[in-house]
Amino acid sequence: xPTATQLEILDLRHFSARQLRxxxxxxxxxxxxxxxxxxxxxxxxxxQYLDSRILPGFVALDRGRVCGFAFCVYEGHKAVxxxxxxxxxxxxxxxxxxxxxxxxxxxxxxxxxNINRIESQLLLYDTGAINDIFLRAGFTMYPRLFMEYxxxxxxxxxxxxxxxxxxxxxxxxNLELARWTTASYQAAAELIHESYTGHIDALIxxxxxxxxxxxxxxxxxxxxxxxxxxxxxxxxxxxxRTTGALTAMVLCSRVADDVAHITQLCVRTNxxxxxxxxxxxxxxxxxxxxxxxxxxxxxxxEANQQAVKLYEAVGFSTRHRFDAxxxxxx
Numbered sequence: 001x002p003t004a005t006q007l008e009i010l011d012l013r014h015f016s017a018r019q020l021r022x023x024x025x026x027x028x029x030x031x032x033x034x035x036x037x038x039x040x041x042x043x044x045x046x047x048q049y050l051d052s053r054i055l056p057g058f059v060a061l062d063r064g065r066v067c068g069f070a071f072c073v074y075e076g077h078k079a080v081x082x083x084x085x086x087x088x089x090x091x092x093x094x095x096x097x098x099x100x101x102x103x104x105x106x107x108x109x110x111x112x113x114n115i116n117r118i119e120s121q122l123l124l125y126d127t128g129a130i131n132d133i134f135l136r137a138g139f140t141m142y143p144r145l146f147m148e149y150x151x152x153x154x155x156x157x158x159x160x161x162x163x164x165x166x167x168x169x170x171x172x173x174n175l176e177l178a179r180w181t182t183a184s185y186q187a188a189a190e191l192i193h194e195s196y197t198g199h200i201d202a203l204i205x206x207x208x209x210x211x212x213x214x215x216x217x218x219x220x221x222x223x224x225x226x227x228x229x230x231x232x233x234x235x236x237x238x239x240x241r242t243t244g245a246l247t248a249m250v251l252c253s254r255v256a257d258d259v260a261h262i263t264q265l266c267v268r269t270n271x272x273x274x275x276x277x278x279x280x281x282x283x284x285x286x287x288x289x290x291x292x293x294x295x296x297x298x299x300x301x302e303a304n305q306q307a308v309k310l311y312e313a314v315g316f317s318t319r320h321r322f323d324a325x326x327x328x329x330x
Contacts, residue, residue: 007097009104012057012071017047020059023066027085030124035146035320036295038256041229046083058104060086060097068094070101072109072118075216078206079109081120081325084130095129102133110137110327117206118327123299127321139325142204143302146320147311151289151296169279171238175247177283180235184246188237189214191246195266200301204324221251221263228253228261234287236280248276250284255297260288262298265307278310285314 024043031039049055057071068086072079084102088094109118118139122130127143135141169177180188189211196208207213222230231252238248248271251264262284267277288296298316300307301324 006063007100008061009058009100010061012050012055012059012069013053015050015059015066017050019066020050020069021047023069023085023087026087027083027124030085032256034124036148036256036259036297037228037261038259045224055082056108057082058101060101062088062097068097068101070098070105072105074115077114078117078119079112079115081105081118081122084122085124098125098130099133102130106133106137116329118325119205120325121204121322123320123322125322127323131323131325134323134325134327137327139327140203142200142324142326144322144324145300145302145308145318146322147298147300147316148319149285149296149314149316151285151294169283174241175238176241178237178239180232180237180249180251184237184239184249185215185218187239187244187246188249189218191249191268192218192264192266195268197269200303204301204326221253227263228255230263231260234260234284234291236284238276238280247271248280250277250280252284252288258292258294260293260296262296265298278314281310282314 024046028039028043031037055071056074057069059066060068067088068084070084071082073082081102084098084105086094086097086101088097106118109115120134120139121144123146131141171177192208192214193211196202196214199208202208205217207217221227231254234252236250237246239246246268248267249264250262253261253263255261262281265277265281285296296316297319298311300311302308302321
């Protein structure tokens with residue numbers, strides 16, 4: 001029989017990192033089990049923010065014990081739901097607590113006059129698990145896939161991913177393949193902005209809709225551990241030798257000792273149809289395999305079937321389905 005709860009919902013800013021650390025460490029173990037991510041770097045960063053008492057959000061207490069939290073981050077007139085997680089005597093109770101926390105957080109944001117847009121992607125929750133509360137609040141849903149590729153043994157030549165048989169990468173004379181460097185920042189942001197114009201992912205993340213937003217998106221990938229530790233040695237660009245503009249790019253981060261994650265793969269609109277995306281991805285995979293990685297993960301919007309088919313063609317499979325949720329005030 002489920003144990004009855006006596007929930008209190010309090011302001012997150014009343015709590016210290018020390019009080020929330022056990023819950024966050026429990027969540028980090030779930031990330032590792034479900035998504036193969038070592039989430040401890042993100043946990044430590046979040047704990048620093050918690051001690052600064054600046055994150056808006058809520059904590060759930062059951063008989064005085066911290067059992068859940070939810071918070072958001074403000075970006076101008078936009079709010080991003082950063083996380084929501086709860087524990088309980090059984091999964092159903094934990095989910096009910098999560099729903100309660102999200103109800104309070106969304107109520108806060110929907111009634112904040114300076115917030116015009118709310119975005120959320122809570123990767124730990126299966127598609128449909130927390131949809132009701134967002135749908136009732138008028139959010140639009142975008143189903144997404146968390147995909148993974150398990151590298152073959154070192155002696156295998158499957159897909160040429162043993163480091164000694166890298167896929168052929170023929171390029172026209174005006175293009176060169178190069179590793180990522182910080183000198184690529186501006187050109188990379190310009191590529192991201194251009195390649196996502198009119199793309200469904202620009203409906204999910206409005207940072208793609210401007211050059212400034214694309215720079216911020218890129219900065220978050222490279223500088224902060226939310227999507228792992230950036231791997232410049234395994235991130236590649238195709239660059240025009242004359243202009244220095246980027247034609248295509250693949251960015252990669254380390255999310256566990258032996259697991260990498262593709263944080264960005266994009267191709268300039270007028271350069272599509274030459275399989276640059278596939279070639280860059282396979283080139284990256286070959287080098288990751290040679291470096292001893294055992295797996296590679298990525299996320300993709302399910303409606304982006306061209307990308308889904310590309311990933312499936314090179315050997316990725318879906319490990320998990322989750323939802324992106326967006327609300328725009330009229």
